[in-house]
Amino acid sequence: MDKKIIQKIGIIGDGLTGNLVALALFRLGYPVELVGKKGLMPKPSVASISISNDSFNFLKKLKLKNLEKISNPINSIKLYENHKDYLDPDSIFYNKTKKIPLSYIVLKDKLYDELSGEIKNLKIKKVFSPNKYALTINTVYNDTKKKDLSWDYKEDAFTFIIKHEKLLNNCSRQFFLNDGPLAFLPINQNNTSLVWSLSKNSEMRKIVNSKLSLEKYLNSNFLIYKNVKLNSKIESFSLKFNFLTCGIEPRKINIGDISHRIHPIAGQGWNMTVRDIKQLYDVYQNKKKYGYDFGDFSLLEEYEKKTKINNFIFASSIDLIRRIFKFNNNQISNLRKSGFRQLDKFPDLKNEIIKFADEGLSL
16 A cells, blocks of 8 residues: 655655755754664764865854864865975965855764754654655665766775874865875864875875875875874775766655765865755745645756756866866976966956855856
């Protein structure tokens, strides 16, 4: 016998994305249920997340009490083309006029604990078997029959935390090296998260797989960080591009990595998800007073219209950036270096790049 549709919103998945969707819609007064897996706890992770200022403000709007406490503000981002001299960046980004952080770095596990704690405090219902909801928001299962665009970068991202001597640690650094982009993402004055994207056949993988070799390499080449010690395990994950050509189905929305997955070169994956949830929040906030069925397809279409094209252009832009930095010959490297350095002559262009990274695209 078919289950009767209930006027609730069911969120499939109780990870970061699922918890954030549940919290956002609950704050609007919608009845929500989180659907998790019984007995399944998230695996501990050492990964960090870069949260744009715009995304951070949305999280604050949802009243996450300890968000500022667990996040480290990033006031500037320095880029280096094929060299490791921290005193000579090829380009620097910062909010020259607004004097507000460009982004924030937070450990994934700490953000998950903060969201989960708020879900528990608000007594948002969690079940282990889904009902037939008026609207299902899927954050984990890629069971859609819609077509997607996908390819494999043939790279792995290695992420880990280093401990070092105390320093004023509010500047992210991205080194575009021949072997792959290496990002330094400050957690606090003594700890920094690293994300290093390496091709499957890179010789540098031998260094990453040896604690002593890795510490020696970092101490010898990145001199701003003194007395570097590995302060976590090393996690790795394969890098792929994926974009769902249609994120909605009758009474169903797909949100998160199952909808779009991009290269971490610009640290924008989580921000794309937060922007999607923000758009969903806005649609359901504006329509709430009209008494729509939660799964009314016109609401889903409005959400899709606000996100699809913007996300595709944004994801394609990040993919293009990775492809540009994939070329390793000296001539192209010199062109990239020259391009970086010329940016300082065009402050309006730099401001547009900052806005693009902060808010995404809005057509």
